[in-house]
Every structure is written in C-alpha cells, then in structure tokens.
Amino acid sequence: MAGRPLPRRRTRRATTLTTVRVPGPIQPTFLRAQDFVARYFSRRRERPERGTLSISGERYVLVRAASMSVEFFDLVTSLYQDKGALEAGRVASNLLYDMAHAIGKADARSFQRRMGLRDPIAKLSAGPIHFSFSGWAFVDIFAESHPTPDEDYFLIYDHPYSFESDAWVKQGRRSAFPVCVMSAGYSSGWCEESFGLPLVAVEIECLASGGRQCRFIMAPPSRIEAHLKRYARPTSSGRRPRSRPGLRGTPVSIPEFFQRKRMEDELRASHENLERRVAERTAELMETNERLRQEIAERRRAEEARDEFLSVAAHELKTPITSLKGFVQVLLRQAERGEAASPARLSRSLRTIDEQSQKLARLVTQLLDVSRIDAGRLGLETRGTELVSLVEDAVAAARTRSARHVLSLRAPASLTAWADPLRLEQVLTNLLENAIKFSPGAGPIEVRVWRQGQQARVAVRDQGVGVPPDQRGRLFDRFFQARGSERMGGMGLGLYISRQIVELHGGRLSAEFPRGRGTRMIVALPLSGELLAKGKTKRGRH
Amino acid sequence: LRARPRALVVDDDESIRQFIEMALADDGFDVTLAEDGRSALAAAARIKPDVILLDMRMPGVDGWRFAEAYRAEPGPHAPILVLTAARNAAESAAEIRADAYLAKPFELAELLRLLNVLIGR
Numbered sequence: 307m308a309g310r311p312l313p314r315r316r317t318r319r320a321t322t323l324t325t326v327r328v329p330g331p332i333q334p335t336f337l338r339a340q341d342f343v344a345r346y347f348s349r350r351r352e353r354p355e356r357g358t359l360s361i362s363g364e365r366y367v368l369v370r371a372a373s374m375s376v377e378f379f380d381l382v383t384s385l386y387q388d389k390g391a392l393e394a395g396r397v398a399s400n401l402l403y404d405m406a407h408a409i410g411k412a413d414a415r416s417f418q419r420r421m422g423l424r425d426p427i428a429k430l431s432a433g434p435i436h437f438s439f440s441g442w443a444f445v446d447i448f449a450e451s452h453p454t455p456d457e458d459y460f461l462i463y464d465h466p467y468s469f470e471s472d473a474w475v476k477q478g479r480r481s482a483f484p485v486c487v488m489s490a491g492y493s494s495g496w497c498e499e500s501f502g503l504p505l506v507a508v509e510i511e512c513l514a515s516g517g518r519q520c521r522f523i524m525a526p527p528s529r530i531e532a533h534l535k536r537y538a539r540p541t542s543s544g545r546r547p548r549s550r551p552g553l554r555g556t557p558v559s560i561p562e563f564f565q566r567k568r569m570e571d572e573l574r575a576s577h578e579n580l581e582r583r584v585a586e587r588t589a590e591l592m593e594t595n596e597r598l599r600q601e602i603a604e605r606r607r608a609e610e611a612r613d614e615f616l617s618v619a620a621h622e623l624k625t626p627i628t629s630l631k632g633f634v635q636v637l638l639r640q641a642e643r644g645e646a647a648s649p650a651r652l653s654r655s656l657r658t659i660d661e662q663s664q665k666l667a668r669l670v671t672q673l674l675d676v677s678r679i680d681a682g683r684l685g686l687e688t689r690g691t692e693l694v695s696l697v698e699d700a701v702a703a704a705r706t707r708s709a710r711h712v713l714s715l716r717a718p719a720s721l722t723a724w725a726d727p728l729r730l731e732q733v734l735t736n737l738l739e740n741a742i743k744f745s746p747g748a749g750p751i752e753v754r755v756w757r758q759g760q761q762a763r764v765a766v767r768d769q770g771v772g773v774p775p776d777q778r779g780r781l782f783d784r785f786f787q788a789r790g791s792e793r794m795g796g797m798g799l800g801l802y803i804s805r806q807i808v809e810l811h812g813g814r815l816s817a818e819f820p821r822g823r824g825t826r827m828i829v830a831l832p833l834s835g836e837l838l839a840k841g842k843t844k845r846g847r848h
Numbered sequence: 849l850r851a852r853p854r855a856l857v858v859d860d861d862e863s864i865r866q867f868i869e870m871a872l873a874d875d876g877f878d879v880t881l882a883e884d885g886r887s888a889l890a891a892a893a894r895i896k897p898d899v900i901l902l903d904m905r906m907p908g909v910d911g912w913r914f915a916e917a918y919r920a921e922p923g924p925h926a927p928i929l930v931l932t933a934a935r936n937a938a939e940s941a942a943e944i945r946a947d948a949y950l951a952k953p954f955e956l957a958e959l960l961r962l963l964n965v966l967i968g969r
Contacts, residue, residue: 617935621905624933625861628953632867635956640874651870658863 326434327446332427339431342421347439364416371441371469375485376477378402391482399487406488410495418500426455429500433493443468443489443520455501460533461524465489474514484512486520494524506530510537611784618785619673622797626662626669633659672799676784679806686726686810690834693723693730693762697755700734707739710748717755723762723831725811730831733804733815737766737827740800745770749824761813762833767826772819781817852878853967856897858888858914859931860906864952868901868959875960885909889917897926898967901959904932904940915944927966931959 325343328336349362359366379398386394410433417423417432430453434445443465452460465471470486486509494507507524511517525533633655640647647655678684694717701715723730741751749769756763773781780786782805785798801815808815813831820826855877857868862883869879880895882888886909892900900918904911911930919925927947931954932940941949948962 620935621933624952625864628933629861629863629867631953632864632871632956636867636871636874639871639956655867655870658866662863 325438326444328434329447329449329451332431335425335428336431336435339421339428340435343432343435343439366440372473372476374402374488375470375473376479377473379481379485395481395483399483402487403491406491407495407498410492410497411499412495413492414496414499426501427453430497433496433500437489437493441469442492443470443486445493453497453501455503457503457526457529459497459501459503459505459524459526460529461497461507461522462537463493463522463524465520465522468513468520471513471520479514480516481512481514483515484509484517484520485514486512486522489520490522490524493522497524508534510534615676615784618797619669622669623666623673626666629662630659630666633662669797672797672803675803676799679803684806684810686729686807688724688726688811690722691725691727691730693721693725693764693831694718694755696727696731697734697753697764700731700738701753703735704738704742704751708742708748711742711745711751712748713738713751713753715753715755717753718757721755721757721762722834724834725831726807729807730811733807733829734764734766736800736804737829740827741766741768741770741825744768744772744825757833758830760833761830763831764829765826767820767824769824772824773817775819778817778819782815850878850898852876853898853969854878854880854895855963856880856882856888856891856895856900856926858882858885858901858906858911859903860884861903864903871956871960872963875963877963885911885914885917888914889921892918892926893921899963900926900928901963902928902930902944902946904930904934911940912944915946919945929959929962929966 321337323333323336323340325340326336346362350360352359359368379395382398382401383391383394386397413436414429414433417436418429421428421432423429434447438444444467446464446466448462448464451462452458465486468486468489470489474481474485490507490509494505497507498505504527505524506527507522508530509520509522511519511521513520523530523533523537637647637652637655675684697717698715701713704711705713738751738753745751745768747770751769752765752767754763754765754767777786782801783798784802786802787798805815808829808831811831813829816828816830818826818828853876855872857865857872857879859865859868860883865881865883869881872879878895880891880897882891884906888900888902889909891897902911902914909917911932915928918928928944930937930941930944930946930949931952932949933952934940937949937951940946947966950959950962
C-alpha cells in the first residue's frame with residue numbers, strides 16, 4: 307500500500323463503532339481506525355476494462371468466498387482420497403492458514419505505515435475493521451481479552467458472518483472440524499505484526515461444525531494450549547462469562563499451522579538435542595580415549611620402570627653372588643688339589659666373602675623396601691621419638707665405620723620428633739654413609755640437630771665431591787648414581803628410600819649444595835604432638 | 849705361545865677382579881687387572897694379552913666401547929670372553945662379536961675350560 311496518503315483532516319467523524327465490537331476502554335482508538343478505514347474504502351474504483359479494482363489507489367482482488375473455503379476443502383479432499391477426510395482437511399487448513407497468516411501480516415504492515423502508527427493497540431485497530439470492510443467477517447472482541455505486547459497476550463473473540471463457515475452452512479454441509487482457518491490465520495498474522503510477538507489463533511467453536519458461533523482465542527504459541535484447556539473445560543457454576551457458554555460442536559481443533567510449527571520446533575530441538583548428545587558422547591569418547599591412551603602410556607612407563615628395576619636389581623644381586631661363589635670356588639679348587647691356602651689368602655678371601663654377604667643382605671633389604679614403597683605398604687610405627695639421642699647413636703656408629711673421617715655433632719639437649727625410630731635411624735645411617743662415601747679426602751662431616759618452627763631438623767654436611775649441577779635434579783630418583791660415583795658401590799636406592807621414608811612421616815628430605823663444596827642433606831620432620839601443643843600455647847600468649 | 853699366557857681381566861667390581869686373579873694365577877696365567885674400559889685399553893696396548901675377560905656394564909668406557917676401540921687398534925687381537933650379569937648375556941656378547949661368554953655367576957671350572965680353549969692350550 308504505497309498509494310497516496312489519505313487527507314488527515316476529517317470532515318465528519320462517526321460517533322458509534324459499527325464495523326467492530328471491542329471492550330469500552332479501547333473503543334476511541336477503534337473509532338479513529340473505523341473512520342480511517344471507512345474513508346479508505348469509500349475511494350473504490352472498478353476498471354474492468356483494465357482488469358483492475360482499486361481502493362484508495364491500492365489494487366485489490368475479489369475472490370469467490372466459497373472457492374477459498376468449502377470448495378477448496380472439497381478439492382483437497384478429492385486429491386487426498388487415499389488419506390481420508392481428516393488428513394485432507396489438515397492439509398487444506400494448513401495451506402489456507404499459512405497463506406492467510408502471511409496476508410494478515412502484510413496488510414498490517416501496510417496499514418501501520420499508511421496510518422503512521424506506533425502503539426500496538428492502534429496498530430491492531432485497523433485490522434478487524436479492514437476485515438469487515440473486505441468481507442471476511444465481523445469481529446467481536448470480548449472484554450476478558452488482554453492484548454499486551456508480551457507473553458500474557460490473550461484475545462478471545464467471535465467472527466459473526468465468517469465467510470468460511472457461511473460457505474458450509476449455505477451448502478447445508480457440516481464439517482468434522484472448525485473451518486474458519488483463513489480468518490484465524492489472517493487475524494493472528496495482523497496481531498503478530500502489530501504486537502511484535504509470535505501469535506497463533508485457534509477456532510474453539512465453529513458454526514460449520516455444529517457450534518453456536520465461530521469463536522477464537524489468540525495467544526503466543528507457548529501459552530495457547532493452557533488457554534485451550536481453560537476454555538475447553540465445561541464450567542460447573544451457573545454463572546458463565548459471555549465467552550464461555552459451554553462449547554458446542556466438534557472438539558477444539560488446533561490449527562495445523564501451530565501443530566506443524568510446534569512439531570518443527572520439537573524436531574529442531576530434538577535434532578539439536580541429538581547433535582548435542584552426539585557431540586557430548588563424542589567428547590566423552592575422546593576423553594575416554596585420551597584417558598586410556600594416558601593409562602596405557604603410564605602402564606607402559608611403569609612396566610618399563612619395573613623392567614629396568616628388575617634388570618638393575620638382578621645385575622646388582624648377581625655381582626656379590628658372583629664374587630661369593632668365585633672366592634669359595636677358588637678355595638675349594640685349591641683344597642681339592644690338596645694344597646693349603648696361605649693364611650693371607652684365606653683371610654683375604656673370607657673377609658671379602660663376609661663383606662659381599664653383607665652387601666647382598668643390604669641390597670635385598672633395599673629391594674624389599676623399594677617394593678614395599680611401590681606397593682604403598684611401607685608401614686611406619688611413629689611415636690614421640692627422642693631425636694638427639696637417635697642422631698648421637700647414628701653418628702657414633704658412623705665413627706666406628708670410618709676412622710679417617712671426623713664427625714662432629716651440634717644438638718640441643720633434647721628434641722622430640724614424631725617418627726618411626728627404626729626407619730629414621732635407617733635414613734640417618736644412609737645420609738652418614740653417603741657423607742663418608744663421597745668424602746674420599748676424609749673432610750669433616752658436621753651433623754646438626756635443631757628445631758625450626760613446627761619442625762625438627764637434622765642436617766648432615768660433608769665437604770666431599772658433591773653432585774654436579776646437571777645431576778642434582780635426579781638425586782632422589784630410583785637408581786640414581788652420580789657420575790663417577792658408580793665405583794662407590796650401591797644400587798642408587800639409598801636416597802630414594804630415605805626420601806620416601808621421610809615423606810611418609812609428613813616430612814621432607816632435601817639437598818643443598820653450599821658454595822664451598824660437598825653436600826648438605828636436611829631432614830625435616832614434624833614435632834611430636836605434645837611439643838606442637840606447647841608451641842601453640844606459647845605463641846598464643848604472645 | 850707364551851709359557852705363561854697373559855690374561856687381561858676387565859671388571860668394575862674389585863672383589864670379582866680379585867678372585868679371578870687368584871684363580872687364573874693358580875692356573876698358570878699372568879694376570880693384569882683393569883677397572884674400566886679406558887684403563888683396559890691402555891693395558892691391552894702395553895701387555896698384548898692372549899685373552900681378555902670383559903665385563904659389559906662398567907662406568908665410563910663400558911664393554912661395548914672397549915671392544916670397538918680395541919678392534920680399531922692394529923692387530924693381532926686377543927679373543928674376548930664376555931662375563932656379564934646382564935639378563936641378555938648372549939645378546940651382548942654377539943653385539944661385540946665376542947669369542948665366548950659366561951653369565952655371572954659362573955662356575956670357575958667352566959671359566960678355566962673356556963679360557964684354555966680360547967688360547968688353544
């Protein structure tokens with residue numbers, strides 16, 4: 307409708323609303339619309355010689371009403387014979403509803419522009435009047451309607467003189483379903499355009515299907531079913547609103563347009579849901595895959611570590627056994643030849659046999675410890691342990707092992723740690739042995755015991771060869787042996803086991819490399835419970 | 849053939865070197881000891897051994913690197929008897945084209961028998 311605008315000035319204004327029926331409060335708006343539409347339709351020009359019919363410069367097309375209703379349904383029904391009347395009705399309704407909905411939207415847009423309207427009610431107002439003037443039906447909107455531009459939008463109205471139901475009634479036919487499909491489509495299209503929200507209209511009672519009137523409700527698709535339920539339910543009380551005299555005729559039928567839309571929505575939602583689930587499952591699968599890959603890699607690493615462990619362990623065990631067996635066989639061979647071994651050879655052999663047996667026993671103990679640690683079964687028997695005397699004993703034992711090294715001890719009179727004394731002694735012995743072993747120049751070894759915060763600490767400091775910087779990170783690794791220290795013997799398990807033991811205590815074993823030389827190993831252990839409590843009380847007083 | 853064949857014993861474990869030295873000396877060998885591949889190479893160049901008893905896993909120049917360097921020297925080359933505690937003793941021996949191998953721990957009689965075969969005594 308891009309035609310000429312109508313003159314704004316009105317010569318005569320109607321005072322009664324005759325082309326539509328609406329609740330009182332909105333009547334003034336509809337009066338203005340009636341005035342406008344009446345003048346619009348008064349400028350009608352038929353020019354059959356040019357095949358045109360125009361209203362206020364806008365071209366219109368006249369259509370036989372029956373051809374768009376009962377006869378259209380008949381045609382579709384004959385086309386869809388095999389599918390039955392109901393399915394044919396559904397197809398026809400669907401086509402008509404969609405087409406009318408589109409026309410309603412287009413007409414609404416055109417009138418809004420032509421009238422220069424902003425307010426939703428004003429935008430709506432020309433619709434029913436145009437409806438009457440163009441011969442579709444009369445519109446009777448009930449007071450309980452609630453036309454607001456939101457989800458609460460609700461319209462209940464009748465279409466007296468509906469061109470659709472009329473066509474059926476005139477032919478003396480009765481439909482199995484409500485037939486005013488185009489009307490429902492057109493008005494919902496117009497209102498949708500006016501209020502800017504999706505709307506659907508449902509004919510809840512139809513003259514053509516045995517009703518007493520053609521009655522509609524219009525609402526957003528999300529609400530329509532709730533409204534339908536409300537209006538389809540027969541009211542029990544004697545007093546009924548005008549719109550609810552008790553429905554008659556066929557059961558309420560929802561326009562196919564809405565059902566299809568809902569089905570499409572559902573289909574889309576289910577499709578999206580499916581896609582999402584597929585994506586989720588795919589992600590889950592990939593995650594599982596990745597986890598499996600990692601687990602396999604971890605297991606392989608663990609297997610490799612175990613293989614290496616077994617291989618190193620076997621090698622290390624076989625060496626003292628080879629030596630034991632060798633010395634014994636040399637002596638045996640000599641004896642079998644009837645020779646007597648010299649006292650020097652005998653004592654040297656027996657001393658080596660003794661040393662190697664001891665070495666073997668120590669290796670077996672270490673291997674057992676490692677396998678207990680790996681299995682998480684290295685149990686501790688922790689208790690309040692007097693640390694100073696424990697360290698004193700360990701230092702005294704170390705002194706007997708090496709006459710060359712000078713061991714000094716600085717410690718308080720007493721300090722109680724929470725520890726397993728046997729395991730802690732094992733750690734201290736290991737640290738002291740390392741200090742001796744890696745101080746080939748017989749440098750001094752200083753041992754210190756002190757309390758630091760909530761920890762009891764023991765440090766063993768040597769002035770020996772230390773650990774090359776590039777190897778310090780692996781110092782506590784299983785089988786780690788500092789380069790050049792292999793000849794010092796051992797399997798590289800001592801510090802590994804010691805750290806595990808200290809950590810099982812909730813403590814920490816760390817290494818420092820003082821700028822001078824050598825190594826400083828520090829054991830940090832939790833204090834015993836009593837000491838902790840005392841410490842706390844003391845702090846509390848301050 | 850020397851009156852007292854010369855054996856070079858290469859092993860990083862002192863006690864093993866000791867008993868092999870005793871056993872071989874008892875059996876009429878002149879024995880030279882080396883604690884790793886590097887000193888073994890020097891010893892081999894010096895004494896021209898008739899047989900070499902070689903441990904494989906040693907710090908620094910190990911059995912593999914020793915064999916490679918030894919064979920790179922101008923000959924003649926003494927036969928090599930591999931003595932190893934590794935699981936795959938035969939494999940290690942084959943890798944360095946050793947003349948014989950014994951897995952540790954071994955029978956002393958077997959060691960002496962093999963040595964005599966190797967030196968053709």
